[in-house]
Amino acid sequence: MTTDVTPELAEAIQRGYDQRDRANMAPTIAYFRALLDEHPDHPVLVYEVGGAYDTAGQEQTARGYYERALALGLGGDALRRCLCQYASTLRWLGELDASLVVLDRARREFPDSDSVRVFRALTLNDAKRSDEAVAELLTVVTGHAEVTDLGRWAVGLRGLAQWLADGRPE
Numbered sequence: 493m494t495t496d497v498t499p500e501l502a503e504a505i506q507r508g509y510d511q512r513d514r515a516n517m518a519p520t521i522a523y524f525r526a527l528l529d530e531h532p533d534h535p536v537l538v539y540e541v542g543g544a545y546d547t548a549g550q551e552q553t554a555r556g557y558y559e560r561a562l563a564l565g566l567g568g569d570a571l572r573r574c575l576c577q578y579a580s581t582l583r584w585l586g587e588l589d590a591s592l593v594v595l596d597r598a599r600r601e602f603p604d605s606d607s608v609r610v611f612r613a614l615t616l617n618d619a620k621r622s623d624e625a626v627a628e629l630l631t632v633v634t635g636h637a638e639v640t641d642l643g644r645w646a647v648g649l650r651g652l653a654q655w656l657a658d659g660r661p662e
Contacts, residue, residue: 517548535564576611591615627657
């Protein structure tokens with residue numbers, strides 16, 4: 493089994509996205525399932541099938557595909573995306589602790605990822621841990637202060653983010 497994505501396979505995956513209609517995901521699901529049939533157990537395609545089910549609102553089915561993709565050795569940027577989507581699916585299923593476990597793994601493997609921080613903030617918010625959620629989002633925003641109008645406030649907001657993340661120490 494290979495985890496490589498050839499240029500041809502990358503083009504085929506992109507075609508699936510280009511033809512996707514979020515209001516009617518059945519054709520996209522069928523497309524990615526057919527592609528997976530051509531490349532059995534390819535972790536990227538297993539992940540893509542999961543993502544199609546996820547977009548269709550079929551979180552429980554998506555979950556199985558995400559777990560299978562991870563077990564098959566998904567790597568690289570597809571791993572980051574899968575971990576974020578899997579954690580989001582777990583959040584939608586009400587499994588907040590499991591979602592945070594997945595996001596903690598994602599944060600260890602992709603420590604500079606803004607998407608991991610944003611998905612973690614969503615789960616923290618649902619878990620009623622709003623200070624930690626705001627801290628995550630402030631960390632993302634202040635990490636890009638140069639493209640915002642935060643200017644001189646960025647340093648103070650980074651400090652606020654840390655204070656919130658630390659539990660508001662005295």
